[in-house]
Amino acid sequence: MSKSPEKARLYVEDDLAHGLSISPSKDQMHYLMTVMRGEAGDHVLLFNGRDGEWRAAINPTGKKTCVLAVEAITRPQSASPDAWLLFAPVKKARLDFIAQKASEMGASRIWPVQTDYCQVSRVNDNRLAANAIEAAEQTERLDIAHIMDFTPLSMALDALDAEDDGRLLIWCDEDSAGMPALNAIDAMKAHPKPQKVAILIGPEGGFSETERLRLSALQNCLKVSLGPRILRADTAVIAALACYQSVWGDWPS
Protein backbone atom coordinates (compact mmCIF):
# COMPACT_ATOMS: atom_id res chain seq x y z
CA MET A 1 0.00 0.00 0.00
CA SER A 2 1.46 3.41 -0.88
CA LYS A 3 2.05 5.91 1.88
CA SER A 4 -0.89 8.18 2.19
CA PRO A 5 -2.71 9.61 5.16
CA GLU A 6 -5.95 9.25 3.18
CA LYS A 7 -6.57 5.85 4.74
CA ALA A 8 -5.87 7.10 8.27
CA ARG A 9 -8.72 6.83 10.71
CA LEU A 10 -8.04 8.49 14.01
CA TYR A 11 -9.78 8.57 17.36
CA VAL A 12 -9.93 12.01 18.97
CA GLU A 13 -11.54 13.21 22.18
CA ASP A 14 -12.69 16.59 20.80
CA ASP A 15 -16.21 17.26 19.59
CA LEU A 16 -16.60 16.87 15.84
CA ALA A 17 -18.69 19.21 13.70
CA HIS A 18 -18.33 21.07 10.43
CA GLY A 19 -15.82 23.90 10.63
CA LEU A 20 -14.08 22.85 13.83
CA SER A 21 -10.31 22.66 13.94
CA ILE A 22 -8.73 19.72 15.77
CA SER A 23 -5.20 19.48 17.12
CA PRO A 24 -4.00 15.90 16.76
CA SER A 25 -2.02 14.33 19.60
CA LYS A 26 1.78 14.22 19.38
CA ASP A 27 1.72 10.60 18.19
CA GLN A 28 -0.99 11.30 15.62
CA MET A 29 0.92 14.33 14.35
CA HIS A 30 4.06 12.23 13.94
CA TYR A 31 2.10 9.54 12.13
CA LEU A 32 0.38 11.97 9.77
CA MET A 33 3.25 14.29 8.93
CA THR A 34 6.37 12.12 9.26
CA VAL A 35 5.27 8.51 8.69
CA MET A 36 2.56 9.22 6.13
CA ARG A 37 4.09 12.44 4.76
CA GLY A 38 0.80 14.31 4.87
CA GLU A 39 0.42 17.46 2.80
CA ALA A 40 -2.03 20.35 2.67
CA GLY A 41 -5.33 19.08 1.31
CA ASP A 42 -4.83 15.42 2.25
CA HIS A 43 -7.76 14.04 4.17
CA VAL A 44 -8.13 11.78 7.17
CA LEU A 45 -11.14 10.31 8.98
CA LEU A 46 -11.88 11.22 12.59
CA PHE A 47 -14.25 9.73 15.16
CA ASN A 48 -14.78 10.32 18.86
CA GLY A 49 -17.33 7.70 19.85
CA ARG A 50 -20.15 10.29 19.97
CA ASP A 51 -20.48 12.33 16.79
CA GLY A 52 -20.04 9.81 13.98
CA GLU A 53 -17.15 9.73 11.55
CA TRP A 54 -15.91 12.93 9.85
CA ARG A 55 -13.60 13.77 7.02
CA ALA A 56 -10.99 16.35 7.93
CA ALA A 57 -8.34 18.11 5.86
CA ILE A 58 -4.72 18.38 6.92
CA ASN A 59 -3.65 21.99 7.40
CA PRO A 60 0.12 22.08 7.91
CA THR A 61 1.22 24.63 10.52
CA GLY A 62 4.92 23.83 10.16
CA LYS A 63 7.11 21.22 8.54
CA LYS A 64 5.99 18.48 10.88
CA THR A 65 2.93 19.94 12.54
CA CYS A 66 -0.66 20.42 11.47
CA VAL A 67 -4.23 20.97 12.53
CA LEU A 68 -7.18 19.07 11.10
CA ALA A 69 -10.08 21.02 9.60
CA VAL A 70 -13.33 19.06 10.05
CA GLU A 71 -15.31 19.19 6.80
CA ALA A 72 -18.13 16.68 6.41
CA ILE A 73 -19.67 13.70 8.17
CA THR A 74 -19.01 10.40 6.42
CA ARG A 75 -20.96 8.04 8.71
CA PRO A 76 -23.51 8.74 11.43
CA GLN A 77 -22.75 7.53 14.95
CA SER A 78 -23.61 3.91 15.68
CA ALA A 79 -23.13 1.83 18.79
CA SER A 80 -21.82 -1.70 19.11
CA PRO A 81 -24.23 -4.21 20.68
CA ASP A 82 -24.36 -4.01 24.46
CA ALA A 83 -21.94 -6.87 25.07
CA TRP A 84 -19.45 -6.75 27.88
CA LEU A 85 -16.39 -8.94 28.00
CA LEU A 86 -15.28 -10.10 31.45
CA PHE A 87 -12.02 -12.00 31.42
CA ALA A 88 -9.20 -13.09 33.71
CA PRO A 89 -6.16 -11.19 32.45
CA VAL A 90 -3.07 -12.99 31.23
CA LYS A 91 0.50 -11.79 30.85
CA LYS A 92 1.57 -8.72 28.92
CA ALA A 93 1.65 -9.27 25.16
CA ARG A 94 -1.38 -11.50 25.21
CA LEU A 95 -3.24 -9.04 27.42
CA ASP A 96 -2.64 -6.30 24.83
CA PHE A 97 -3.87 -8.75 22.30
CA ILE A 98 -7.09 -9.49 24.19
CA ALA A 99 -7.89 -5.77 24.38
CA GLN A 100 -7.26 -5.40 20.63
CA LYS A 101 -9.28 -8.44 19.67
CA ALA A 102 -12.20 -7.69 21.98
CA SER A 103 -12.33 -4.21 20.45
CA GLU A 104 -12.11 -5.63 16.93
CA MET A 105 -14.92 -8.07 17.66
CA GLY A 106 -17.15 -5.27 18.93
CA ALA A 107 -17.21 -5.68 22.73
CA SER A 108 -18.81 -2.61 24.31
CA ARG A 109 -16.99 -2.96 27.64
CA ILE A 110 -13.70 -4.66 28.46
CA TRP A 111 -13.55 -5.71 32.07
CA PRO A 112 -10.55 -7.56 33.51
CA VAL A 113 -11.64 -9.61 36.52
CA GLN A 114 -9.48 -11.26 39.14
CA THR A 115 -10.28 -14.92 39.60
CA ASP A 116 -8.81 -17.41 42.05
CA TYR A 117 -6.46 -18.90 39.45
CA CYS A 118 -5.65 -15.63 37.70
CA GLN A 119 -2.02 -15.24 36.57
CA VAL A 120 -1.63 -11.52 37.14
CA SER A 121 -2.22 -9.17 40.03
CA ARG A 122 -2.08 -5.76 38.32
CA VAL A 123 -3.48 -4.45 35.06
CA ASN A 124 -2.50 -1.22 33.31
CA ASP A 125 -5.83 0.37 32.33
CA ASN A 126 -4.22 2.98 30.10
CA ARG A 127 -2.46 0.31 28.12
CA LEU A 128 -5.68 -1.66 27.69
CA ALA A 129 -7.42 1.52 26.52
CA ALA A 130 -4.65 2.37 24.04
CA ASN A 131 -4.89 -1.11 22.55
CA ALA A 132 -8.68 -0.96 22.34
CA ILE A 133 -8.56 2.47 20.65
CA GLU A 134 -5.95 1.41 18.11
CA ALA A 135 -8.05 -1.62 17.18
CA ALA A 136 -11.19 0.53 16.90
CA GLU A 137 -9.34 2.83 14.47
CA GLN A 138 -8.40 -0.12 12.28
CA THR A 139 -11.62 -2.07 12.48
CA GLU A 140 -13.77 0.93 11.53
CA ARG A 141 -16.07 0.76 14.51
CA LEU A 142 -17.39 4.15 15.56
CA ASP A 143 -17.50 3.63 19.30
CA ILE A 144 -14.77 2.75 21.75
CA ALA A 145 -14.96 -0.13 24.19
CA HIS A 146 -15.16 1.15 27.74
CA ILE A 147 -12.28 -0.14 29.86
CA MET A 148 -13.12 -1.05 33.45
CA ASP A 149 -10.77 -1.27 36.42
CA PHE A 150 -9.39 -4.68 37.36
CA THR A 151 -12.01 -6.02 39.79
CA PRO A 152 -12.39 -9.25 41.77
CA LEU A 153 -14.81 -11.55 39.96
CA SER A 154 -17.10 -11.75 43.00
CA MET A 155 -17.47 -7.94 43.04
CA ALA A 156 -18.11 -7.83 39.30
CA LEU A 157 -20.84 -10.45 39.74
CA ASP A 158 -22.29 -8.44 42.66
CA ALA A 159 -22.38 -5.39 40.38
CA LEU A 160 -24.20 -7.36 37.68
CA ASP A 161 -26.71 -8.63 40.28
CA ALA A 162 -27.25 -5.13 41.64
CA GLU A 163 -27.97 -3.64 38.21
CA ASP A 164 -30.87 -6.07 37.79
CA ASP A 165 -31.43 -4.98 34.21
CA GLY A 166 -31.72 -8.38 32.61
CA ARG A 167 -28.12 -8.57 31.41
CA LEU A 168 -27.46 -12.22 30.59
CA LEU A 169 -24.14 -13.65 31.75
CA ILE A 170 -22.73 -15.96 29.08
CA TRP A 171 -20.36 -18.21 30.99
CA CYS A 172 -17.82 -19.85 28.69
CA ASP A 173 -17.07 -22.93 30.73
CA GLU A 174 -14.17 -25.09 29.61
CA ASP A 175 -15.49 -27.92 31.81
CA SER A 176 -18.59 -28.14 29.60
CA ALA A 177 -16.64 -29.32 26.59
CA GLY A 178 -18.42 -32.64 26.14
CA MET A 179 -22.01 -31.48 26.51
CA PRO A 180 -23.98 -31.12 23.28
CA ALA A 181 -26.65 -28.85 24.73
CA LEU A 182 -23.95 -26.33 25.56
CA ASN A 183 -22.45 -25.82 22.08
CA ALA A 184 -22.27 -22.01 22.19
CA ILE A 185 -24.28 -21.46 19.02
CA ASP A 186 -26.95 -24.05 19.84
CA ALA A 187 -27.29 -22.78 23.40
CA MET A 188 -27.76 -19.17 22.24
CA LYS A 189 -30.18 -20.13 19.48
CA ALA A 190 -32.30 -22.05 22.05
CA HIS A 191 -32.39 -19.11 24.49
CA PRO A 192 -34.60 -16.02 24.18
CA LYS A 193 -32.59 -13.14 22.75
CA PRO A 194 -31.31 -10.87 25.53
CA GLN A 195 -30.88 -7.13 25.08
CA LYS A 196 -27.63 -7.07 27.00
CA VAL A 197 -24.99 -9.65 27.73
CA ALA A 198 -21.76 -10.07 29.67
CA ILE A 199 -19.48 -12.75 28.28
CA LEU A 200 -17.22 -14.37 30.88
CA ILE A 201 -13.96 -16.05 29.82
CA GLY A 202 -12.09 -17.82 32.60
CA PRO A 203 -8.36 -18.00 33.28
CA GLU A 204 -6.32 -20.70 31.60
CA GLY A 205 -6.25 -22.63 34.89
CA GLY A 206 -10.07 -22.70 34.99
CA PHE A 207 -12.45 -21.48 37.68
CA SER A 208 -12.13 -22.56 41.33
CA GLU A 209 -14.79 -24.67 43.00
CA THR A 210 -16.04 -21.63 44.94
CA GLU A 211 -16.32 -19.63 41.73
CA ARG A 212 -18.11 -22.47 39.96
CA LEU A 213 -20.65 -22.70 42.78
CA ARG A 214 -21.33 -18.97 42.65
CA LEU A 215 -21.67 -18.98 38.84
CA SER A 216 -23.89 -22.08 38.85
CA ALA A 217 -26.25 -20.42 41.32
CA LEU A 218 -26.77 -17.31 39.18
CA GLN A 219 -30.31 -16.82 37.88
CA ASN A 220 -29.57 -15.10 34.61
CA CYS A 221 -26.67 -17.14 33.32
CA LEU A 222 -26.19 -19.23 30.19
CA LYS A 223 -23.38 -21.77 30.35
CA VAL A 224 -21.81 -22.45 26.96
CA SER A 225 -18.96 -24.50 25.56
CA LEU A 226 -16.40 -23.40 22.98
CA GLY A 227 -15.68 -26.95 21.86
CA PRO A 228 -13.47 -29.87 22.84
CA ARG A 229 -10.04 -28.26 22.48
CA ILE A 230 -8.40 -26.31 25.29
CA LEU A 231 -8.32 -22.71 24.06
CA ARG A 232 -5.97 -20.03 25.26
CA ALA A 233 -7.79 -17.06 26.77
CA ASP A 234 -7.19 -14.78 23.77
CA THR A 235 -8.54 -17.39 21.34
CA ALA A 236 -11.58 -18.00 23.55
CA VAL A 237 -12.33 -14.24 23.57
CA ILE A 238 -12.51 -14.12 19.77
CA ALA A 239 -14.42 -17.40 19.44
CA ALA A 240 -17.01 -16.40 22.05
CA LEU A 241 -17.53 -12.93 20.56
CA ALA A 242 -17.86 -14.41 17.05
CA CYS A 243 -20.62 -16.75 18.26
CA TYR A 244 -22.37 -13.93 20.12
CA GLN A 245 -22.15 -11.36 17.31
CA SER A 246 -23.42 -13.86 14.78
CA VAL A 247 -26.43 -15.06 16.79
CA TRP A 248 -27.43 -12.04 18.90
CA GLY A 249 -25.11 -9.21 17.95
CA ASP A 250 -24.67 -7.07 14.87
CA TRP A 251 -23.83 -9.58 12.16
CA PRO A 252 -26.85 -9.01 9.94
CA SER A 253 -29.39 -11.88 9.92
Next chain:
Amino acid sequence: MSKSPEKARLYVEDDLAHGLSISPSKDQMHYLMTVMRGEAGDHVLLFNGRDGEWRAAINPTGKKTCVLAVEAITRPQSASPDAWLLFAPVKKARLDFIAQKASEMGASRIWPVQTDYCQVSRVNDNRLAANAIEAAEQTERLDIAHIMDFTPLSMALDALDAEDDGRLLIWCDEDSAGMPALNAIDAMKAHPKPQKVAILIGPEGGFSETERLRLSALQNCLKVSLGPRILRADTAVIAALACYQSVWGDWPS
Protein backbone atom coordinates in the same frame (compact mmCIF):
# COMPACT_ATOMS: atom_id res chain seq x y z
CA MET B 1 1.44 -23.54 38.71
CA SER B 2 4.32 -25.44 40.32
CA LYS B 3 7.10 -26.69 38.11
CA SER B 4 6.40 -30.26 37.15
CA PRO B 5 6.79 -32.17 33.92
CA GLU B 6 3.55 -34.02 34.79
CA LYS B 7 1.56 -31.52 32.76
CA ALA B 8 3.86 -31.71 29.76
CA ARG B 9 2.33 -32.99 26.56
CA LEU B 10 4.85 -33.52 23.80
CA TYR B 11 4.62 -34.29 20.12
CA VAL B 12 7.07 -36.95 18.90
CA GLU B 13 7.57 -38.53 15.50
CA ASP B 14 8.33 -42.03 16.81
CA ASP B 15 5.77 -44.80 16.97
CA LEU B 16 4.10 -45.11 20.36
CA ALA B 17 3.30 -48.45 22.00
CA HIS B 18 3.72 -50.08 25.41
CA GLY B 19 7.33 -50.79 26.27
CA LEU B 20 8.96 -48.55 23.66
CA SER B 21 11.66 -46.14 24.67
CA ILE B 22 11.62 -42.66 23.12
CA SER B 23 14.49 -40.18 22.89
CA PRO B 24 13.12 -36.67 23.22
CA SER B 25 14.50 -33.93 20.96
CA LYS B 26 17.16 -31.61 22.31
CA ASP B 27 14.58 -28.89 23.03
CA GLN B 28 12.22 -31.33 24.71
CA MET B 29 15.07 -32.73 26.80
CA HIS B 30 16.01 -29.22 27.93
CA TYR B 31 12.40 -28.47 28.77
CA LEU B 32 11.87 -31.67 30.75
CA MET B 33 15.14 -31.86 32.64
CA THR B 34 16.24 -28.25 33.05
CA VAL B 35 13.09 -26.11 32.89
CA MET B 36 10.72 -28.57 34.57
CA ARG B 37 13.38 -30.35 36.64
CA GLY B 38 12.11 -33.81 35.75
CA GLU B 39 13.12 -36.74 37.94
CA ALA B 40 12.99 -40.52 37.62
CA GLY B 41 9.39 -41.66 37.78
CA ASP B 42 7.83 -38.34 36.66
CA HIS B 43 5.40 -38.80 33.80
CA VAL B 44 4.67 -36.91 30.60
CA LEU B 45 2.12 -37.37 27.84
CA LEU B 46 3.21 -38.16 24.28
CA PHE B 47 1.35 -38.13 20.96
CA ASN B 48 2.44 -38.53 17.35
CA GLY B 49 -0.73 -37.89 15.38
CA ARG B 50 -1.22 -41.63 14.69
CA ASP B 51 -1.20 -43.78 17.82
CA GLY B 52 -3.25 -41.80 20.34
CA GLU B 53 -1.88 -40.25 23.53
CA TRP B 54 0.43 -42.23 25.83
CA ARG B 55 1.78 -41.79 29.32
CA ALA B 56 5.53 -42.17 29.49
CA ALA B 57 7.94 -42.19 32.44
CA ILE B 58 11.11 -40.13 32.56
CA ASN B 59 14.23 -42.29 32.83
CA PRO B 60 17.22 -40.04 33.48
CA THR B 61 20.34 -41.11 31.63
CA GLY B 62 22.51 -38.28 32.96
CA LYS B 63 22.05 -35.06 34.90
CA LYS B 64 20.28 -33.32 32.06
CA THR B 65 19.39 -36.17 29.72
CA CYS B 66 16.71 -38.80 29.71
CA VAL B 67 14.71 -41.29 27.67
CA LEU B 68 10.97 -41.71 27.94
CA ALA B 69 9.54 -45.16 28.68
CA VAL B 70 6.11 -45.51 27.07
CA GLU B 71 3.73 -47.12 29.56
CA ALA B 72 0.02 -46.89 28.80
CA ILE B 73 -2.39 -45.29 26.37
CA THR B 74 -4.41 -42.43 27.88
CA ARG B 75 -6.58 -41.50 24.86
CA PRO B 76 -7.23 -43.32 21.57
CA GLN B 77 -6.31 -41.52 18.36
CA SER B 78 -8.91 -39.08 17.02
CA ALA B 79 -8.85 -36.84 14.00
CA SER B 80 -9.92 -33.21 13.72
CA PRO B 81 -12.75 -32.51 11.25
CA ASP B 82 -11.56 -32.36 7.64
CA ALA B 83 -11.33 -28.57 7.51
CA TRP B 84 -8.54 -26.87 5.62
CA LEU B 85 -7.57 -23.27 6.20
CA LEU B 86 -6.43 -21.32 3.15
CA PHE B 87 -5.17 -17.85 3.99
CA ALA B 88 -3.07 -15.05 2.56
CA PRO B 89 -0.06 -14.85 4.88
CA VAL B 90 0.76 -11.69 6.80
CA LYS B 91 3.99 -10.54 8.35
CA LYS B 92 6.05 -12.53 10.83
CA ALA B 93 4.66 -12.43 14.36
CA ARG B 94 1.08 -12.49 13.14
CA LEU B 95 1.87 -15.33 10.75
CA ASP B 96 3.17 -17.41 13.67
CA PHE B 97 0.01 -16.46 15.43
CA ILE B 98 -2.23 -17.63 12.59
CA ALA B 99 -0.51 -21.04 12.57
CA GLN B 100 -0.96 -21.34 16.33
CA LYS B 101 -4.58 -20.27 16.31
CA ALA B 102 -5.59 -22.38 13.30
CA SER B 103 -4.06 -25.37 15.09
CA GLU B 104 -5.80 -24.48 18.34
CA MET B 105 -9.14 -24.18 16.54
CA GLY B 106 -8.69 -27.62 14.94
CA ALA B 107 -7.84 -26.91 11.28
CA SER B 108 -6.67 -30.14 9.62
CA ARG B 109 -4.53 -28.41 7.01
CA ILE B 110 -2.88 -24.99 7.05
CA TRP B 111 -2.30 -23.68 3.56
CA PRO B 112 -0.77 -20.25 2.92
CA VAL B 113 -1.90 -18.97 -0.48
CA GLN B 114 -0.49 -16.09 -2.49
CA THR B 115 -3.16 -13.63 -3.53
CA ASP B 116 -2.83 -10.51 -5.67
CA TYR B 117 -2.82 -8.19 -2.65
CA CYS B 118 -0.76 -10.48 -0.41
CA GLN B 119 1.80 -8.70 1.81
CA VAL B 120 4.51 -11.36 1.78
CA SER B 121 6.37 -13.25 -0.89
CA ARG B 122 8.01 -16.05 1.13
CA VAL B 123 6.79 -18.27 3.93
CA ASN B 124 8.93 -20.43 6.22
CA ASP B 125 7.13 -23.80 6.31
CA ASN B 126 9.20 -25.13 9.20
CA ARG B 127 8.30 -22.17 11.30
CA LEU B 128 4.60 -22.60 10.53
CA ALA B 129 4.88 -26.28 11.45
CA ALA B 130 6.68 -25.55 14.72
CA ASN B 131 3.95 -23.10 15.69
CA ALA B 132 1.18 -25.54 14.75
CA ILE B 133 2.82 -28.34 16.76
CA GLU B 134 3.35 -26.20 19.83
CA ALA B 135 -0.32 -25.18 19.76
CA ALA B 136 -1.42 -28.81 19.29
CA GLU B 137 0.59 -29.77 22.40
CA GLN B 138 -1.16 -27.10 24.44
CA THR B 139 -4.65 -27.47 23.08
CA GLU B 140 -4.72 -31.25 23.65
CA ARG B 141 -5.62 -32.19 20.12
CA LEU B 142 -4.22 -35.56 19.05
CA ASP B 143 -3.45 -34.82 15.42
CA ILE B 144 -1.23 -32.19 13.83
CA ALA B 145 -2.37 -29.77 11.18
CA HIS B 146 -0.67 -30.54 7.89
CA ILE B 147 1.33 -27.53 6.61
CA MET B 148 1.22 -26.95 2.86
CA ASP B 149 3.74 -25.05 0.76
CA PHE B 150 2.99 -21.42 -0.08
CA THR B 151 0.98 -21.68 -3.32
CA PRO B 152 -0.63 -19.14 -5.65
CA LEU B 153 -4.37 -18.98 -4.91
CA SER B 154 -5.25 -19.90 -8.50
CA MET B 155 -3.21 -23.10 -8.25
CA ALA B 156 -4.74 -23.99 -4.89
CA LEU B 157 -8.20 -23.53 -6.42
CA ASP B 158 -7.17 -25.67 -9.41
CA ALA B 159 -6.10 -28.39 -6.97
CA LEU B 160 -9.46 -28.20 -5.17
CA ASP B 161 -11.26 -28.45 -8.53
CA ALA B 162 -9.14 -31.39 -9.62
CA GLU B 163 -9.82 -33.37 -6.44
CA ASP B 164 -13.54 -33.24 -7.17
CA ASP B 165 -14.38 -34.84 -3.83
CA GLY B 166 -17.13 -32.51 -2.76
CA ARG B 167 -14.98 -30.29 -0.55
CA LEU B 168 -16.93 -27.10 0.04
CA LEU B 169 -15.00 -23.84 -0.18
CA ILE B 170 -16.17 -21.44 2.52
CA TRP B 171 -15.20 -18.04 1.20
CA CYS B 172 -15.03 -15.45 3.97
CA ASP B 173 -15.70 -12.35 1.96
CA GLU B 174 -15.22 -9.00 3.65
CA ASP B 175 -17.24 -7.33 0.89
CA SER B 176 -20.33 -9.26 2.01
CA ALA B 177 -20.52 -7.46 5.33
CA GLY B 178 -23.96 -6.00 4.89
CA MET B 179 -25.80 -9.01 3.55
CA PRO B 180 -28.02 -10.83 6.06
CA ALA B 181 -28.16 -14.11 4.12
CA LEU B 182 -24.39 -14.36 4.38
CA ASN B 183 -24.06 -14.22 8.17
CA ALA B 184 -21.58 -17.11 8.54
CA ILE B 185 -23.68 -19.10 11.00
CA ASP B 186 -26.97 -18.57 9.13
CA ALA B 187 -25.37 -19.41 5.79
CA MET B 188 -23.89 -22.66 7.12
CA LYS B 189 -27.11 -23.65 8.89
CA ALA B 190 -29.03 -23.14 5.62
CA HIS B 191 -26.59 -25.27 3.59
CA PRO B 192 -26.45 -29.09 3.53
CA LYS B 193 -23.67 -30.30 5.80
CA PRO B 194 -20.50 -31.02 3.79
CA GLN B 195 -18.06 -33.78 4.76
CA LYS B 196 -15.04 -31.66 3.92
CA VAL B 197 -14.43 -27.94 3.77
CA ALA B 198 -11.71 -25.46 2.87
CA ILE B 199 -12.07 -22.10 4.61
CA LEU B 200 -10.60 -19.18 2.67
CA ILE B 201 -9.53 -16.00 4.49
CA GLY B 202 -8.40 -13.17 2.25
CA PRO B 203 -5.56 -10.71 2.70
CA GLU B 204 -6.17 -7.52 4.63
CA GLY B 205 -6.31 -5.61 1.33
CA GLY B 206 -9.12 -7.85 0.06
CA PHE B 207 -9.32 -9.97 -3.08
CA SER B 208 -8.60 -8.53 -6.53
CA GLU B 209 -11.33 -8.30 -9.15
CA THR B 210 -9.82 -11.24 -11.04
CA GLU B 211 -9.82 -13.34 -7.88
CA ARG B 212 -13.39 -12.36 -7.06
CA LEU B 213 -14.54 -13.40 -10.52
CA ARG B 214 -12.85 -16.78 -10.21
CA LEU B 215 -14.24 -17.38 -6.73
CA SER B 216 -17.73 -16.27 -7.73
CA ALA B 217 -17.73 -18.76 -10.62
CA LEU B 218 -16.89 -21.76 -8.41
CA GLN B 219 -19.61 -24.40 -8.19
CA ASN B 220 -19.02 -25.68 -4.70
CA CYS B 221 -18.48 -22.44 -2.83
CA LEU B 222 -20.34 -20.85 0.07
CA LYS B 223 -19.77 -17.12 0.51
CA VAL B 224 -20.05 -15.99 4.12
CA SER B 225 -19.61 -12.79 6.09
CA LEU B 226 -17.86 -12.40 9.44
CA GLY B 227 -19.79 -9.27 10.35
CA PRO B 228 -19.63 -5.53 9.78
CA ARG B 229 -16.25 -4.75 11.31
CA ILE B 230 -13.01 -5.02 9.36
CA LEU B 231 -11.16 -7.94 10.93
CA ARG B 232 -7.44 -8.52 10.80
CA ALA B 233 -6.52 -11.81 9.14
CA ASP B 234 -5.61 -13.55 12.40
CA THR B 235 -8.92 -12.57 14.00
CA ALA B 236 -10.86 -13.69 10.93
CA VAL B 237 -9.15 -17.11 11.08
CA ILE B 238 -10.36 -17.72 14.63
CA ALA B 239 -13.85 -16.31 14.02
CA ALA B 240 -14.36 -18.40 10.87
CA LEU B 241 -13.10 -21.61 12.48
CA ALA B 242 -15.31 -21.01 15.54
CA CYS B 243 -18.37 -20.69 13.31
CA TYR B 244 -17.40 -23.78 11.32
CA GLN B 245 -16.54 -25.99 14.31
CA SER B 246 -19.76 -25.03 16.06
CA VAL B 247 -22.09 -25.70 13.12
CA TRP B 248 -20.36 -28.45 11.13
CA GLY B 249 -17.22 -29.39 13.03
CA ASP B 250 -16.56 -31.13 16.31
CA TRP B 251 -18.25 -28.93 18.87
CA PRO B 252 -20.85 -31.44 20.11
CA SER B 253 -24.43 -30.71 19.10
